Every structure is written in structure tokens, then in C-alpha cells.
Amino acid sequence: SDGMRRVEIKVHGGGGYDSDFSDEEGQDGSVDQLLLQKPFQKGTRAKVAHRDVASQELDREEARNRRQHLISMNAFERHKKFVGDYILYYGGKMDDLRRSTAKDKTDLDVVRENHRFLWRDEDEEDMTWEKELAKRYYDKLFKEYCIADLNRYKENKFGFRWRIENEVVSGKGQFLCGNKRCEMQESLKSWEVNFAYVEHGEKRNALVKLRLCPDCSFKLNYHHKRKEVKTKRKRSSSGAGDEPQRPESTSSRPKKLKKHKRKQKRSRKGRASGFLF
Template identity: 60%
Template sequence: MVDRIDFSKVPKDRSYDYDSAFESDIEAFEKRKLLSDLLPEKKQREKVSSKRLLEDELIKEEGKIHRFHAVALDAYSRHKEYVNNYMLFYGGSKTDFKRDTSQDKNDLDVVRENHRFLWDDEDDTNLTWEKRLAKKYWDKLFKEYCIADLSRYKENKIGMRWRIEKEVVDGKGQFTCGNKRCSESEGLRSWEVNFGYIEQGVKKNALIKLRLCPDCSYKLNYHHRRKEVTPKKGSKTSKNSSLSSSKKKRRRDLDDPDDSPGSSQTASKPDEVTEGTSQGSHAEKEHSEEAIWKQPVKLVEDKSREDEFDDYFADMFL
């Protein structure tokens, strides 16, 4: 059976007419709005963020945590942690982090490579920093006497180098034997050697001085004799002899004040003695005594400090 329709519940408003032929668009819109207001509103769902945005936010948070942890460590601990993380994620061994030190050079290696026995008068601005370093070291050397290496003297091969400050203070090469392996200080002799050497592929010569003991002098002159340097004592001996003769003369004048022309004449005639000889001799004696006091004081000249040093270093500084 067909269900019965209760028309009493239908609103009696004219706008709800069964016939829609005469409805306008406005009336239809109002009708739909009225019906829609009767239904409960649906809750709007929030939009889900994209995966890229989530990754960016995660990276920011991880970076903050990592920076906070890294700042709390010292430099060495932070370096070790970075190295361990690298090996953990990328693999490898600790030998991969060791630097190749085969080409490393320190200051001593640079000086050895660019050292010269004698430097020319060159402008330092045109030199490289290695050559400037070697020349600065060379300027600090003492180039009066040399130190020799006579270990291969039988092969006629002798090594020479200048002295350093410590050797000058100790007297090595001047007051002791200039051989590298000898410390003899007696009977030293000075030699002038024409030292020939090859430097940077160029053959050079230098005239140097050596102080050697007798045994080392034999080694130096094993193949041919070098020139020995001897002190020139001619001028000094003549000067000393003149000084000594003048001193002797002054002393003789002081010791024999009566040796005057008047006294010599009286001594030449001893037979002519008269009664006034005693008075004349007495007068001459007084005259000679007065003459002594009238003469300038004759002081004995002692050697000065410079003369004493010259005598001491006569055989050393040639």
C-alpha cells in the first residue's frame, strides 16, 4: 500500500509551491540556502604539510643541536670528532689523513741548499727569500780564520768553512788548532792556502788563513807545501832597540853626573895639581848638582797596554 502523506506538515508559504515553472532564480537560491542552514556544517580538515617542508625543518633543528655540541668542545676534540665521523660515514684509514712530508724543508735545509763560501756584493732586493736567508746566516759568520776538515788529506781533498760565534769565543781556529778534530794549542803555525772549490757548478778560488798544529800542518802540506805566514818583526825590533838605547843613555847620564867637559879636562891632566884643586873640585861638584836639579825629570818609560797586547798577539794576528 501507498503511504499516506500528511499535507498538514507542509508549510503554507507560497514560495514552497509544487510547481517550479514560475520560480525565479532568486527564489530558488533562497530555498537552497534555507535547506542548507538546516544541516550541520562539516568540519574543515587542515592541509597536510609537504615532505620537503618537513625535511627543511628537521635540518634546522639538527643544525642547532650540532652547533651547540660543537661549541662546547675545544678545537682538538672537535677535529677528532670530525675525523671519526668522516671515517664512520665514508670509510678509510688514518693513514689517509697523513700529509706527505717528503718535500718539506726547514730553515737549515734552505741554508744548506743556498749557502755560498763567499757572497758577491749583490742587491738583496733581487734575491729570493731562500738566498736572503742564506746570506743573513753568512753575515753572522766570522771570516778571519777557517776551520778545516783534514780527514781526506791523502786524497788532496780538504774541507773549509768559516767559524761560528761559539768557536770564536772558545778560540777554536786561532788559539787552538784549526783542524775540525784536533784541539792542540801548542806550536801553532799560520798558513795561507789558496782554497779552490766548486760552487753551483762554477769553480772558484779564495785565499784563506789557517792555524794548525805541527801534525795537522804535515797533513795540510802532504801533497805540496803551502805558504807559511810569519810575523814581520824587523820594524818592531828596530823600534824596541832604539827605545832601549835611549833608556840606557838616560840611565847612564843619571848614574854619572860628573861626566862633563870640565871634568874630562881635569882628568886628562892629573899632574897639574895646585893648591886650589880641592876648591875647584868642590865648586864643580856643586855646579854639577845644581845642573841635575835644573834638568827635566827623566822618567823611565814603561810599556803601554797596547804594546803589551801587541807583544802577546804578535804571532797570532798575521
């Protein structure tokens, strides 16, 4: 029956007796204990952990600390740390990792390579970003008067360039002598020069105007006389009693044509070969 108790008697080798009382009602309690036992609960007799477990736990803790340390850095500090670790582990010098700057170009270098004294319509074909940068710089220049370099005047070689904004504000090239190393203000004269130059392997000509002091004008005209630009003064209106002007005779016209041809020949001889600076 359910309420009966069973007695189990065991005979030991020493002759003693041992009895175990089992109750079927007590089995239900053991089942409840198994149900209430937590799955992660350790047994009463824990085994000694293997040494690999300790090393793995140490590695995880070290990785957490290293990750936290990297997160606290900014991008540049992390880069420096990684580069330092690379040199420490693999050897070498910091100079070996630096990029060569021999072929680097600034905006000024690009403008110098693609600059033109005068831009024509054919020059603006197939524009690259380098040419567009040089063209934008060219558009900011003031092209009424030039600044001259007269150091090689004995060789009949002159350098010309357009003025920048600061020179226009200070009056350099118009109210001051147009020679880049002269600051004279008095007795300035205006000159027109047929400027012949070589640009990107092509010969070109340009008629430029500049104002120079007497000493710099002598250097400009050292080999050939240039054309001096003079302002035309308007004559005052003549009174009623003045004699009317006589028309020019037809005989004087051929003489003027001859003089004009002579001036053209002189202007060809007075062509200045130059360079850009």
C-alpha cells in the same frame, strides 16, 4: 520588535517537538567571545597530529643538541670529530689523510742549498727569500780564521768553513787547532792556503788562513808546502854607536825577483782543491 522572542518548533521523525529559543541580545555576546579568542588558541576538540610532525620536532631537537655540542668544542676538537666522522662514513685510514712531508724544507735546508763561501756583488743580484736567508746567515760568520776538515788529506782535498760565534768564544781555530777533530793548544802555526772549490757549478778560489798543530800541519802539507804566516817582529831602535844600515846593492835586486817568481810557481802548485762542509 527588538524585545520580541522567536520560537522555532521542529518536528522530529519520532513525532516529538523541539524548541529553540533565540534571543537577539545573546548574539552580541557571541561576537565578543570571538573577538576575545586568541589566534593560537586550540579548539576544544584537537585533532590527532600526523606522525611527520613528531619526526620533525625530534629532528629539530637533535639539531639543537648537536649544535650546542659543536659550540662547546674548540677548533681542533671539531676538526678531529669531522675527520673521524668522514672516516667512519666513507671508510679509509687516518694515514691516507696525512700530508706528505717528503718535500718539506726547513730553514737549515734552505741555507745549505743557497749558501756561498764568499758572497760577491753579482751573487746579490736577483735575490730571493732563500738567498736572503743564506746571506743573513753568512753575515753572522767570523771570517778571520777557518775550520778545516783534513780527513782526505792524502787526496789533496780539504774542507774549509768559517767560524761561528761559539767557536770564536771558545778559541777554536785560533787558540785551539783549526782541525775540527783536534783540540791541541801548543805549537800552533798559521798557514795561508789558496782554496779552490766548486760552488753551484762554478769554480772559485779564495785565500784563507788557518792555525794548525804540528800533526795537522803535516797533513795540510802532505803533497805541497803551504805558505806559513809568521808575525813580523819590530827591531828595537839601534843605539848611537850602532853602524848604519847599508843600502842594498843593485846587483841583489834581480836575485830577489827570481826568488819571487819561484814562490809564485810554488804557490800555483800548492793550490788545494777542496770542498765545503
